[in-house]
Amino acid sequence: MNNITPYSSPHYFIYLLILLLPIIIGLWFGKRFRIYDMFASIVVLITAFFGGNMSQGISLICYIIFEMLIVFIYLSYRKKHNGFWVFTTFVILAIIPLVFVKLDPLIKNPTISLFAFMGISYLTFKSVEIIMEIRDGVIKEIKPYEFMRFLLFFPTITSGPIDRFRRFQKDVVNVPSREEYVELLHSGVNKLMQGLLYKFIIGYFFGTLLLPKIQILTLSYRGQTPLGLSWALVAYMYVYSMYLFFDFAGYSLFAVAISNFMGVKTPMNFRAPFKSKNIKDFWNRWHITLSFWFRDFIYMRLMFTVIKHKWLKNRVTIANVGYLTLFLIMGFWHGETWYYIVYGLFHAGAMITNDAWLRFK
Numbered sequence: 001m002n003n004i005t006p007y008s009s010p011h012y013f014i015y016l017l018i019l020l021l022p023i024i025i026g027l028w029f030g031k032r033f034r035i036y037d038m039f040a041s042i043v044v045l046i047t048a049f050f051g052g053n054m055s056q057g058i059s060l061i062c063y064i065i066f067e068m069l070i071v072f073i074y075l076s077y078r079k080k081h082n083g084f085w086v087f088t089t090f091v092i093l094a095i096i097p098l099v100f101v102k103l104d105p106l107i108k109n110p111t112i113s114l115f116a117f118m119g120i121s122y123l124t125f126k127s128v129e130i131i132m133e134i135r136d137g138v139i140k141e142i143k144p145y146e147f148m149r150f151l152l153f154f155p156t157i158t159s160g161p162i163d164r165f166r167r168f169q170k171d172v173v174n175v176p177s178r179e180e181y182v183e184l185l186h187s188g189v190n191k192l193m194q195g196l197l198y199k200f201i202i203g204y205f206f207g208t209l210l211l212p213k214i215q216i217l218t219l220s221y222r223g224q225t226p227l228g229l230s231w232a233l234v235a236y237m238y239v240y241s242m243y244l245f246f247d248f249a250g251y252s253l254f255a256v257a258i259s260n261f262m263g264v265k266t267p268m269n270f271r272a273p274f275k276s277k278n279i280k281d282f283w284n285r286w287h288i289t290l291s292f293w294f295r296d297f298i299y300m301r302l303m304f305t306v307i308k309h310k311w312l313k314n315r316v317t318i319a320n321v322g323y324l325t326l327f328l329i330m331g332f333w334h335g336e337t338w339y340y341i342v343y344g345l346f347h348a349g350a351m352i353t354n355d356a357w358l359r360f361k
Contacts, residue, residue, distance in 0.1 A: 004047040005118070006158050007254040010200055013192070019043060020261050024185070027263045032175050037262070044154040049117065059117040063097055067127045068147060070094050071134070075142065078134050087135045094131055098124040102336055119158040121333065123151050125293055130165055132297055139165065155258040159251045161269040162289040171264040181263065188260030191253045199250025206243035214239050245273070248287075279350040299326045319355065323348045 004012065019040050026033045050057035074090040101116045130147070133139040142165070149172065150165050151157075176184060214236045221230040252269035259266035269288050276282035283291045299322050305311075312318045324345075331344025 004051060006044070006048055006154070007195075007199070007251055010196065013196075013254075016044070016258065017261075020258070023262055027176065027181050028178070030175055030178065032172075032263065041149075041152060041154050045152065045157075048154075048158070056117040059115055059120075063115070063117065063120065063123065064148065064151065066097065067094060067123070067151070068144060071127060071130055071142070071147060072144070074131055075134055082135070087131070090131055091128055094127045095124055102332070122156065122158070122160050122162055125162050125290075126151050126165070129293070129297060132301075133165065153259075153264070155255045155262070155264075156266060159248070159255065160287075160289055161252055161255060161267050162293050163266055167267075168264065176263050184260040184263060184265070188257040191257035191260065195250045195253030195257060197250075198246045198253060203243060203246035203250055206239055207247060211236075211239050211243055245270070279347070279354050283347075283351075294326055294330055298329060299323075302326075316355075316359075320352050323351045327351070 006012065022033060022036050023040060026036070045060075046057075049060050070090055070093050074087070077086060097115050098120055101120055104116065130139060130142065130150075134142075146169065150163075150168055153163070153168070156163060214232065218230065218232040218236045221232050249270045256266045256268060267289055269290075271285045271288060273282055273286040276285055302322050302325055303318060306318050306321070312321065327344040327348040328341065329344075330347075331340040331342075334340045334343065
């Protein structure tokens with residue numbers, strides 16, 4: 001049996017909803033069957049990671065063990081101490097597997113590629129969040145099964161959205177009332193239908209039917225215009241953007257819908273991003289849980305550190321340095337090639353220009 005990528009086929013949802021039926025019935029009657037929750041999660045994880053390609057499953061197990069050691073050793077340390085460099089060391093250790101995976105195309109080491117599995121980025125974001133909030137003192141205790149349940153929550157494991165531990169924990173500990181669960185079911189059905197429309201109809205149209213034709217047209221203009229620019233290239237840019245949005249937003253809607261069926265209010269990832277008034281508004285609407293994670297755990301902490309140590313005095317300069325750092329890291333996260341670095345610089349420049357324009361107005 002080959003590995004089954006979650007949400008990759010309409011047929012997937014038939015089997016998934018059958019698997020979720022006891023959970024739905026239990027929540028309808030005010031019961032959360034925790035053992036069955038665990039069983040359902042194991043079934044989905046086995047089909048996704050332990051099919052024909054066992055290496056992903058083995059990598060996932062090794063990763064979870066490694067991250068658990070990092071988190072719980074730091075938790076034990078934090079109860080007595082609060083050293084900055086120790087904290088920094090543990091954050092670096094937590095992201096090392098992801099860094100290795102990202103560097104693999106450059107190094108081309110088959111040993112490093114063994115660390116790779118579907119969704120490693122999103123699990124790393126969750127692990128780092130827990131370490132940072134342990135440091136802040138807002139997470140004082142966490143049990144091993146709570147950590148594993150948070151990281152391995154199957155609706156979001158491969159492509160997000162990126163939830164926060166304390167918010168997630170409230171949902172899985174408490175059972176919604178009948179009225180609340182009816183609302184969650186209604187929300188889940190709506191988002192599931194919207195996701196099917198986005199991914200398998202609109203996304204299919206842009207990605208499978210239209211994009212290849214535009215690509216052929218774009219390549220036909222290569223070498224005929226200065227810098228290779230053409231209207232076909234502009235069309236390709238917009239068509240690919242539409243495909244990227246509807247495909248990824250569809251995945252995110254599926255994850256939120258299945259979470260709702262399980263009594264969990266996973267946050268939304270997209271909120272009409274193409275209606276944005278400016279670039280800052282765009283990043284409040286596009287891949288929201290990722291952009292907010294980078295804002296809270298990189299940008300804001302960098303700002304606090306720079307201001308605290310008085311490395312820079314001008315607040316505009318501090319904000320601009322923050323944007324450059326934030327989007328360069330985000331660019332590297334997307335990929336190690338030069339055009340992702342340009343992507344990061346472009347968005348940093350757009351944010352800096354937008355802020356300057358708002359100050360000018």
